[in-house]
Amino acid sequence: MTDENSSATNNHSTPAQTRATIISEALPYMQRYDNRTIVVKYGGHAMGDPELSRAFARDITLLRQSGVQPVVVHGGGPQIGAMLERLGIKSEFRGGLRVTDKATVEIVEMVLAGGINKDIVNTINHEGGRAVGLCGKDGRMVIVDRLTRTVVDPDSNIEKIVDLGFVGEPKTVDPTVLKLVLKEDLIPVVAPVAPGVDGETYNVNADTFAGAIAGALNASRLMFLTDVSGVLDKNGKLIKRLTIAEARALIVDGTISGGMIPKVETCIAALDRGVEGVVILNGKIPHAVLLELFTEGGAGTLITR
Ligand SMILES: Nc1ncnc2c1ncn2[C@@H]1O[C@H](COP(=O)(O)OP(=O)(O)O)[C@@H](O)[C@H]1O
Ligand SMILES: CC(=O)N[C@@H](CCC(=O)OP(=O)(O)O)C(=O)O
Numbered sequence: 001m002t003d004e005n006s007s008a009t010n011n012h013s014t015p016a017q018t019r020a021t022i023i024s025e026a027l028p029y030m031q032r033y034d035n036r037t038i039v040v041k042y043g044g045h046a047m048g049d050p051e052l053s054r055a056f057a058r059d060i061t062l063l064r065q066s067g068v069q070p071v072v073v074h075g076g077g078p079q080i081g082a083m084l085e086r087l088g089i090k091s092e093f094r095g096g097l098r099v100t101d102k103a104t105v106e107i108v109e110m111v112l113a114g115g116i117n118k119d120i121v122n123t124i125n126h127e128g129g130r131a132v133g134l135c136g137k138d139g140r141m142v143i144v145d146r147l148t149r150t151v152v153d154p155d156s157n158i159e160k161i162v163d164l165g166f167v168g169e170p171k172t173v174d175p176t177v178l179k180l181v182l183k184e185d186l187i188p189v190v191a192p193v194a195p196g197v198d199g200e201t202y203n204v205n206a207d208t209f210a211g212a213i214a215g216a217l218n219a220s221r222l223m224f225l226t227d228v229s230g231v232l233d234k235n236g237k238l239i240k241r242l243t244i245a246e247a248r249a250l251i252v253d254g255t256i257s258g259g260m261i262p263k264v265e266t267c268i269a270a271l272d273r274g275v276e277g278v279v280i281l282n283g284k285i286p287h288a289v290l291l292e293l294f295t296e297g298g299a300g301t302l303i304t305r
Pocket of ligand 1: 043044045046075077207225226227228230231232233255256257258259260261263
């Protein structure tokens with residue numbers, strides 16, 4: 001058979017045969033992640049489009065169906081911002097974190113643990129999955145320390161400690177409730193709101209929260225769904241693989257900046273805590289999760305030790 005004939009034969013595959021081939025090619029990846037825990041951080045920038053939300057929910061449901069143990073940790077920064085604006089409450093960020101007073105933390109909990117969390121649970125369940133909504137408060141899953149930031153005063157050049165209000169950083173993570181939920185074939189969907197040792201409610205950056213959860217669960221993969229295709233180089237080109245050392249060098253030389261810094265730092269911390277691989281990818285691409293996990297090329301930037 002000539003090459004021409006062979007490609008003609010391939011071109012004559014029916015659409016059903018092509019689909020079957022694609023499903024079949026996913027088998028080694030399904031076997032690789034069978035029974036493994038994958039933490040997916042679903043960022044607020046990746047949400048909003050109902051079609052994309054359904055595609056995301058289908059991906060998570062398919063992962064569970066194929067034997068993977070997905071855990072969803074979600075953000076909702078833009079959605080919190082929109083609600084605060086509607087209510088006429090001013091909000092500012094310092095070092096990528098929202099300064100959170102008492103009134104703000106009430107809105108944060110309402111938007112994250114009440115609104116977004118239940119929407120994601122409902123969408124996954126509508127696609128045939130069985131999701132359960134949780135936050136750091138449930139089963140004492142996460143207890144936080146109140147976070148402060150050290151800044152240098154530009155006038156006096158003296159360092160001062162800035163209190164961000166009710167902003168927390170995970171101090172302890174008890175994964176018992178997550179493991180129970182996973183054992184029952186349910187999909188945990190977790191909002192980054194948690195109590196402090198003082199019993200107050202705290203707002204936690206969703207990237208940091210997801211990293212802490214992935215570490216406590218010894219996850220195989222931690223995936224960050226954001227609004228860029230991954231870590232980009234100085235020319236805006238996607239970097240497909242990075243080691244911790246290479247990622248650190250890109251922060252130092254300024255290639256990685258802004259919101260990507262805490263994300264990459266969380267990736268590095270999660271790898272140090274034993275997570276095998278961390279991926280940053282564009283959640284606005286339909287089925288980004290499946291593309292990353294179940295196809296040869298992957299979809300974003302993979303950071304490994
Ligand atoms: N080297 C880089 N590669 C990709 N994105 C970068 C880089 N440096 C800075 N960024 C910025 O980081 C943003 C992602 O972080 P962030 O807005 O906090 O995401 P999310 O809200 O999804 O958590 C990108 O939209 C981009 O503007
Ligand atoms: C302390 C802090 O900044 N908390 C974040 C929590 C939500 C979040 O992180 O959402 P994204 O992942 O969509 O950015 C906030 O208030 O916006």
